[in-house]
Amino acid sequence: MNEEEAQKITSLLNFRHEENTIIAVIQDYKSKEILMVGNMNKEALFKTLTTGYLHFWSLSKKNLWLKGETSGNFQIIEEFKVDCDADAVLFKVRSLGPICHTGSYTCFYRSYDELINSKS
Amino acid sequence: MNEEEAQKITSLLNFRHEENTIIAVIQDYKSKEILMVGNMNKEALFKTLTTGYLHFWSLSKKNLWLKGETSGNFQIIEEFKVDCDADAVLFKVRSLGPICHTGSYTCFYRSYDELINSKS
Numbered sequence A, B: 001m002n003e004e005e006a007q008k009i010t011s012l013l014n015f016r017h018e019e020n021t022i023i024a025v026i027q028d029y030k031s032k033e034i035l036m037v038g039n040m041n042k043e044a045l046f047k048t049l050t051t052g053y054l055h056f057w058s059l060s061k062k063n064l065w066l067k068g069e070t071s072g073n074f075q076i077i078e079e080f081k082v083d084c085d086a087d088a089v090l091f092k093v094r095s096l097g098p099i100c101h102t103g104s105y106t107c108f109y110r111s112y113d114e115l116i117n118s119k120s
Helices: A003-012 A042-051 A112-116 B003-012 B042-051 B112-116
Strands: A022-028 A034-040 A055-058 A063-066 A075-082 A088-095 B022-028 B034-040 B055-058 B063-066 B075-082 B088-095
Touching: A003 A042, A003 B112, A022 A042, A022 B034, A034 A042, A034 A055, A034 A088, A034 B022, A042 A055, A042 A063, A042 A075, A088 B034, A112 B003, B003 B042, B022 B042, B034 B042, B034 B055, B034 B088, B042 B055, B042 B063, B042 B075
Parallel strands: A022 A088, B022 B088
Antiparallel strands: A022 A034, A055 A063, A075 A088, B022 B034, B055 B063, B075 B088
16 A cells, blocks of 8 residues: 555544554454454554554554564455444454464464463 | 353453453454454453353443443354453354444444545
8 A cells, every 4th residue: 555545544543542542453364363453553554554564553562563573474464444433443464474472373362261270 | 151250251351451441352253254343341341251242341431331232233252262461352253233333244344445535
């Protein structure tokens, strides 16, 4: 997507979540599994749209980061949707490797049984 | 899920998002389409887990709400997952009707083309 288009889309969204972000849901384009959820500020969304690679705003580290920068597991955008009130977006991606920092294919790997049987 | 189990799961999660919430991603159990994203505080999650119906905390209205309470379009939980850092959950649901307040099957219905061609 060119810069003009990315700027227009960024201007239409409502960055109303913490630290002026939107919620970004990441879904595997092929399997349709949910891979992760993150926050994007304007800059992260703009970079995501113009480069085709996922960028996020880290609420804990207070910095912009490119998904896959250290692991090499880049996530390439195939499809992009915006929700009804424009404060959440959906990216369908082609995954070049596990998205989760634990090495798991999806961040949503903890089941009801695992939680119930955990010790803490 | 009984109250004891729901209490345990609620206690394991990290309600670190705005107004002490977690992010809840809602996915159609059958089609695997993403339907919506919302926030849940402890009470909303507890009620969701114990009743089997989606409850959210509304950041704009500052109240707890049961999805489908006015529309009748209840969303029944079929599967539940927690993400790696325990601040987001995934509910796979059986949908008794359109989830979006616009009447759309999914809240993520706005495409790139629609946004680029919009007037504002």
